[in-house]
Amino acid sequence: METKSILGTSLLVPSVKDLISNKEQLTSAIPSKYVRHDQDPVSVLDKNSLPDVPVIDMAKLFSEKFMDLELKKFDHACKDWGFFQLVNHGVSTELLEKVKSKTQEFFNLPKEEKQKFCQKPGEMEGFGQHFVKSEEQKLEWADLFYVVTQPTHLRNPHLFSNIPQSFRDAIETYSEELKSLAHKIFDLVAKAVGMKPDEMKELFEEGWQAMRMNCYPPCPQPDLVIGLKPHSDATGLTILLQVNDVVGLQIKKDGFWIPVQPIPNAFIINIGDMLEILTNGIYRSIEHRATISSAKERLSIATFYNPKFDGYLAPAPSLITAKTPAAFERISFADYFQGYVSRELDGKSFIQVLRIQNNEIN
Numbered sequence: 271m272e273t274k275s276i277l278g279t280s281l282l283v284p285s286v287k288d289l290i291s292n293k294e295q296l297t298s299a300i301p302s303k304y305v306r307h308d309q310d311p312v313s314v315l316d317k318n319s320l321p322d323v324p325v326i327d328m329a330k331l332f333s334e335k336f337m338d339l340e341l342k343k344f345d346h347a348c349k350d351w352g353f354f355q356l357v358n359h360g361v362s363t364e365l366l367e368k369v370k371s372k373t374q375e376f377f378n379l380p381k382e383e384k385q386k387f388c389q390k391p392g393e394m395e396g397f398g399q400h401f402v403k404s405e406e407q408k409l410e411w412a413d414l415f416y417v418v419t420q421p422t423h424l425r426n427p428h429l430f431s432n433i434p435q436s437f438r439d440a441i442e443t444y445s446e447e448l449k450s451l452a453h454k455i456f457d458l459v460a461k462a463v464g465m466k467p468d469e470m471k472e473l474f475e476e477g478w479q480a481m482r483m484n485c486y487p488p489c490p491q492p493d494l495v496i497g498l499k500p501h502s503d504a505t506g507l508t509i510l511l512q513v514n515d516v517v518g519l520q521i522k523k524d525g526f527w528i529p530v531q532p533i534p535n536a537f538i539i540n541i542g543d544m545l546e547i548l549t550n551g552i553y554r555s556i557e558h559r560a561t562i563s564s565a566k567e568r569l570s571i572a573t574f575y576n577p578k579f580d581g582y583l584a585p586a587p588s589l590i591t592a593k594t595p596a597a598f599e600r601i602s603f604a605d606y607f608q609g610y611v612s613r614e615l616d617g618k619s620f621i622q623v624l625r626i627q628n629n630e631i632n
Contacts, residue, residue: 281402282389285413287567288381290487303409304495309559310527323521323530323538324351329358331458345462348541352556353521353530356537361447366535369444370513372437373571376415377485386432387415395426400482411495411562413485419445419573420479441481445573448509449479452575455507455539463552469586473548473577474506480576486518486560486568497560497568502618504610505542505574512538513569522557529561543621544577544606550585551597557618577603598624 289301324347330336331344347354376384389396397415418424419441430438453474460470486497497518510519512532519538520527530538543555560568577583584600601624610620 281405282391283399283402283409285381285384285397286411287377287413287485287487290489300489300491300494304411306408306494306496309496309499320528321523323528324354325533325536326354326356326539327358328356328360328454341458341462344458348459348462348553351521351523352541352554353558354539355530355533356539357533359451359537361444361451361537363535365440365443365447366511368440369511369571370569372434372440373483373513373569376434376437376483377413377569387429390428393426395429410498411486411489412497412560413487415483416480417441418478418480420449421476424478445479445481448573451537452479452507452509452573456575459545459549459553463549463589465549465586466588469588470548473581473583474575476578477506477576477581478579480574482572482574484560484568484570484572486516486562486570488565488567489562490564492562492564495562497562500557500559502555502557502621503540503542503574504544504607504620505576506544506548507542507575508540509573509575510538510540511571511573513571514567516563516566516568518561518563518568519570520559520561522559527559542574543610543618544583546621547583547598547624548586550589550594552589555618555621576607579603595626597626599626 286304324343326344326347327336327340330340333340344354384397387397389398394400395416395418397413399410399412399414400416402409417426417429433441456470456474457467459465460467484498489495500522512519515532515534517529517531519530519532521530521540522528532538540558541553541555545553546555562568581603582600583603583606585596585598590596598621606624609623
């Protein structure tokens, strides 16, 4: 099955970064296509009362002395938050700095150079935006560059051949490092929830990886726009690297939007819808969004992990009992992902379609 038939399509839209380069155009008003009066206010809690997103130490998870305690913290973070920051993860600072600098250089390329990477009709990969289904649709205040990175035979040759060599080399190395890290996290999930390890490996071991590099330019009226609408990720797992220290990611917890204060060179990890299904609702994906700064550009790199294309998605059999019946329908990965990308982002609306009524895990 071809990658593009799974990923769906998105209409090509103007670059926001190019738009703000014409400052005269923004002195009067934000273009109406970007104005979003339907979003919650950016700040809804007093900063002094904000809870902290859990921080997990990867080294302790593999330390005989601290393993049990840190695994309990890991389990609590996945159950109660669906998000955590990961430190001591083993990916070198040198590699992270290289990937961050090359990502910054990419978004700073001249307009004519970035056009080489623009999404083509019928494809989701490339430079542009996602989930744009009609000309009348409201747009996000963001540019993105999205590529499938693993396995290598699924890579788009048009995109990879145009990526500057030094950036391509950084992506190659980073891709392999994060693939290894993701499998370690999947193993920890299986251990924490009591799944049979083979059930996790069968779904994700031969799965695919994609990267979405995000640029959220500053906006003179940030409360009128949104960088990324509230949503949960369709994936199994997302590993986010902040390129700079601008705060913008917010997660929804207990009805409030909580900003994530990024730790330098830590990864921000979140549970995706697929992992919620596989764990039968023990771990849940969480709504999150990207807000915009009035003064600074924010950059990030999200790396997504998904099952193999010809696989099926369902709660792990080892987690199904008389007391915990299956909470979700079984569905092919192709049908699941095509259903997700065929609509606009809208919270957790899609995964709810797959939930078996009255079988929600508490």
